Amino acid sequence: MTISVECFLLDPQHSGTLQSRIRQMVAEGILAGRLRPGERMPSSRRLAEHLGVSRITVTLAYADLVADDYLRARGRSGYFVSDSAPQPGDFPQPGARGTDVVDWARALGHRPASGQLNMGKPRNWREFRYPFVYGQADPELFDHANWRGCMIQALGQRDFARMTDDQFEQDDPGLLEYIARHTLPRRGILARGDEILVTLGAQNALWLTAQLLLNQRRNAGIEEPGYPGLRDILNQTRCKVTGIPVGPRGLEPDALPEGMDVLFCTPSHHCPTGATMPLEARHALLVVANARGLLVIEDDYEFEISHDRAPLPALKSLDREGRVIHIGSFSKSMFPGLRLGFLVGPAEFIREARALRATVLRHPPGLLQRAAAHFLSLGHYDAMLRRLTRAFAARRAVMLAAVRAEGLTIAGAAGDGGSSLWMRTPDGVSATELSQALRADSVLIEPGGPFFGESLGNDRCYRIAYSSITQDRIAEGIARIARRTRAMTPQGQRTSRAG
Structure with a gap:
């Protein structure tokens, strides 16, 4: 591979002749690992034009680098980084970047917890x-062939605009239609298109919800134990967080403390204990929420993986006052790297969530949305x-x-x-x-x-x-x-x- 000429820039603060500065620039690139053994250097003519120097100056610098075994000349093919050139770590790294003197402990206005979401799982x-x-x-369980076919279909000319154009705040209409007509009715939920927002998985949906509903003056209730990523999200809002113990039947409505504004829960399959909230407890939770003016965020976690029974109705399907905001995800059931989920709530809330999402990422990638829509609608997902x-x-x-x-x-x-x-x-x-x-x-x-x-x-x-x-x-x-x-x-x- 030929190294792009744009990778080279003479530092005006370096002293010495142009020839020595070019030699130093290339040597530092090799020692820093940016230029790797076997890679082809730009021709002396192209590098000279790029740097605004004479060609003979670059040729002489290359000759010095060959003599020091940083480069190797190969007949008429040009100059290449030598296979025996010094490697990163063999010598002290050049200090061209200077010293970072910023006190980041003081400069950072917010410090999200790191390393919590992977729960210590090694990359290998x-x-x-x-x-x-x-x-x-x-x-062994993933449908490689059909997913590949749906990706190819999404790359076709028919879907070109959906894949390449900036859709501004809008989501893929095919994916929205599937969620509205197939996914949500299975949970007993009826929703219009303006009541659904596609997100980058449940994590993104939780963040959008917390940012819109919470601040320093509001109180949030979470399950204890509960999803660590949610606790990190709530800490970003600086709201007061109250842990609510989870029993064998999941969260107990009678145990909810007074003074909460928003409750986050996983009634269908509690994370991490696996408990499922019975139907009567779901009704009781909504009675409490209605009486107290409490908003409930339902993370419909792993509802579809129920081995020996039909899933219970979602909280959102039982809600008659618009107090429940529903979060779903295809990441766990299809594959985690997909990072596609959805948020369901009143149109006014979804409108604000869409506007907030647009300030960060506009919309999830069109190619993924369209491929997922094909995979779902063709029956491969089921x-x-x-x-x-x-x-x-x-x-x-x-x-x-x-x-x-x-x-x-x-x-x-x-x-x-x-x-x-x-x-x-x-x-x-x-x-x-x-x-x-x-x-x-x-x-x-x-x-x-x-x-x-x-x-x-x-x-x-x-x-x-x-x-x-x-x-x-x-x-x-x-x-x-x-x-x-x-x-x-x-x-x-x-x-x-x-x-």
């Missing part, structure tokens, strides 16, 4: 033999979802049998579907330390600490998911978790348990 998680990690796609649900049900059965056989403790719901189990360690065993120790056994689990508020500091819970591990490896992976857990359990606790 696929290299582990027993990856009980949540929210990643299984290539077929893949049925296959996914059957596979997850089989994996869950194997995992539950292995967990019970090994004597591990389930802390959350055991029979409400989803794609994970919420677990608890024995007394005296840190889930964080357990997760670190298990990596030596090629096992990945997710410590539960980030799901709790800072004041609770719970380090005995962890999550094990079966979306990313094949069924034949589950039993052995659970056995390895059990062995490590027993080895880390204090002697007295093991003795009392055995008795």
Whole structure:
């Protein structure tokens, strides 16, 4: 590959002759790793024209670099970065950038928490033999062929304008139609096009909602434990955040404290315990919300992955006063990298959410929206979802049998579907330390600490998911978790348990 001539710029503050400055410029580029072995340098004529110097000056600089083994001349082909040139790290890096003297701790007006959303999952998680990690796609279950076909269709001339044009604040009409006519009615929700907004996944929908509804003078209620990304979003608004304990039936309406303005909840499948709020509790929550003037944000999390029962009606479908704002996502059921979700609410709210979204990103990429619309409308999504649900049900059965056989403790719901189990360690065993120790056994689990508020500091819970591990490896992976857990359990606790 030929290095673009635009990559070169003479620093006017460097002293010396033009020849030495060109030599220094190229050498620093190689030492910094910007110019890599085997890459072709611009011709002496082109570089001379670009820098505004004579060609002989560049030729002499190149000759010096060849003599020092930074470059290598190859007959009539030109000059290339030498394969034996000094590599980054071999020598101290040039200090051309200067010293950063800004005190960023004082300069930053806001500091979002980092590293929370991946829950400590390493980037190379696929290299582990027993990856009980949540929210990643299984290539064995994904419909590669049909998704590829829909992408090709979206790239066609017929969809060219939808893919390439700036749509301003508007979403893909085909995707909106599918959401309005197929996705939402399955949840009992009827909505017009002006009551739906396409988002970059549920995370983006939560951020838009929090930015519009909360400020320093308002109070938000969240589930405890709950989604760590939501807590980070609410901290950005500087509102008061109140954690509400979640029981076996999910959030209990009777436990809601007074004084809240907005409640965030996951009634269909609580994150991370997996509990499902019963129908009577949903009605009771709306009664409380209506009486107190409370807005409810419903994150319809994993509703579609219910193995042995039809999903309960969404809160939004039961709402008669327009107090519920509904959030859905295709990221978990199709594939996480898609980052497409939707927000459903009163037209006035959606209008403001659309305007806020436009200040940040206009609209999600048109190509992805159109490809997703094709994939959904052609029936590929429903077929893949049925296959996914059957596979997850089989994996869950194997995992539950292995967990019970090994004597591990389930802390959350055991029979409400989803794609994970919420677990608890024995007394005296840190889930964080357990997760670190298990990596030596090629096992990945997710410590539960980030799901709790800072004041609770719970380090005995962890999550094990079966979306990313094949069924034949589950039993052995659970056995390895059990062995490590027993080895880390204090002697007295093991003795009392055995008795």
